[in-house]
Amino acid sequence: MSEGWLALIQQALSLLFSLDPDVWAIVSVSFSVSFAALAFTLLPSLILGFLLAFVPFPGRWFATNLIQTIQSIPTVVIGLLVYLLLTRMGPLGDLRWLFTQPGMILGQMMICAPVLIAMSQAAFTSVDKRAWETSRTLGASWLRSVWQICRELKVPLLMAIVAAFSRILTEVGCSMMVGGNIAGVTRNIPTAIALETSKGDFAQAIALGLVLLILSLVLNFTLGTLRGKAEPRSH
Amino acid sequence: MVKVTANNIEMRFGSRLLYRFDSLSIAQQQTVHLQGDNGSGKTTLMKLFAGLQTPTSGRIQAHGFSSSPWWRRNPLLGKAVYLHQHPYLFDGSVAYNLNYVQPFCELSTQEIRQRTSSAIEMAQLGPLMQQQAASLSGGERQRLAIARAWVMRPKLLMLDEPTSNMDILSQQLVLTMISDLKTQGTGMLISSHQSCSLTSLCEQSWQIEQQQIMATDAASPIARLNQHKRELHYVTAN
DSSP: OOHHHHHHHHHHHHHHHTTOHHHHHHHHHHHHHHHHHHHHHHHHHHHHHHHHHHOOOTTHHHHHHHHHHHHTSOHHHHHHHHHHHHSTTSTTGGGOOTTSHHHHHHHHHHHHHHHHHHHHHHHHHTSOHHHHHHHHHTTOOHHHHHHHHHHHTHHHHHHHHHHHHHHHHHOOHHIIIIIOOOTTTTOOHHHHHHHHHHHTOHHHHHHHHHHHHHHHHHHHHHHHHHHHHSOOOOO | OOEEEEEEEEEEETTEEEEEEEEEEEETTOEEEEEEOTTSSHHHHHHHHTTSSOOSEEEEEEESOOOOOTTOOOTTTTTEEEEOSSOOOOSSBHHHHHHTTGGGOSSOHHHHHHHHHHHHHHTTOGGGTTSBGGGOOHHHHHHHHHHHHHHHOOSEEEEESTTTTOOHHHHHHHHHHHHHHHHTTOEEEEEOSSOOTTGGGOSEEEEEETTEEEEEETTSHHHHHHHHHHHHHHHHHO
C-alpha cells in the first residue's frame, strides 16, 4: 500500500475518532432519516406481508408480483417519482417537503416497504401451518398467534429488516434527488461520499465509508450469531 | 356438559367429495375411536370438531362451553384441543413449550402450577426441561405435546394417531395421561389404524368409508369386524 493511501486512512480515522462535527453531522442525518423511514414502514409492511401470505383474495398473485417488481426499481427512479410528488406543482407540493428530511424519509419509505413486504411474505409463506394451528387450538388469540408466528420466524424477519435498512442507508439516487445534499440538513453518508469523492476529498469519503462498513459488519455478525443458534428444525 | 354437534356436513376439497353426513356429535366423557383409510379425511374431521377448519356446507355447533369474549368468535378454540400426528413444538425449551398454555387455561394459578408439575412427572420430562424442544426424539415430542394438553384439562381432545412410531415406554406414559384425562371427564376422539391400548379406552367407533361416516358401539360385532378387516389390510399394505 502506498504512503498516500496510508495517509488517507490515517486522516479518515482521525476524522472519526476526533469526533469531527462535519462527519458526525452527516452520520447523524443518515441514521435519523433511515431509522425514521424504517420505523414508519416496519409494522404496516409486516402486516401486509402476513396478509399476502395467509389471506387469499382476488389479485393476490398480481399484488405479489407488483411488489417484487417495485423492489427492483432503481432508487433514482423512486427519487424522481417522489420529486414529482413533492415539487411545487406536484400533488404533495403544499407540504413543502422537497429538499427536507421529511421528504427524504418519504422517499426511503418507498424504497424500504417493498423489500420488507416481499421478504416478510416469503418468510410467512415458509412457516409450518401446524405452528398456527397449534397456537390457536391451545387457546391463543388471533393476535397472540400472529406474535407466535413472528417469534418462530425471528431469523428470516430480522434478515428482512436488516436488508431493508441496509438498502435505505446506502442508497444515493433518491436521497440526492429529494434531499438535494444540503450540508447539515439533508447531506447523508452516501450523498456525502459521492460529493467528497468528486471533489477529491477522499479522507472524509473513506471515514464515512468506514462507518457503513462497521455497521454492516455489526449487523451481519449479529444476524450470523442468531442464524447459528437457529438449528434446522425436525418436525 | 359440553358437546359439539356437526349437522348436514359436506366436506370437499375442490371437486373431490371427502364425505357427507347428517349428524355426528361428541361430548364430554365420551371416547370415540375414529377409523378410516389413508386420505379418507380423519384429520379433517378432527379439525372440524376442534374448530380449526370449516366445512364446505353444514354447521358445527358448540353446546355448553363457557362464553367467549367478543373478539373470539370460535368457542371451540382452546377448549376442543387438536393434537397433530406429528406435534408442532415451538422454538424454545421444553419448559417454554409446556408453559405456553398457562395464560389460556381456565384454571387457577395454583392449579396450573400443580398440573404442570404433575404433567412433568407423568410424561417423565423432568431431565429434559431445559433442553431445546427441537432436539427431542419423536416419542419425547409426542409426550411433551400430550403433557401440554393435559395441563389445560380440555373439555374435548382430538388425538391424531397419538402412538404411531412410539416405543413401549412412551406408549405407556401417553396411555397413563390419556386415561387420566378420561377419568377427569375429557371427551376424546382418537384416530388410529390399529387396535392398541388407547383405542381400548373407546366406547364408540366412527368409521369413514365410501364418503360416509358410520357410528357404532365399539363393542358391536360390526365395529370389531371393521377393525379386524382394517388391521388385515394395514398389515398387508405394510
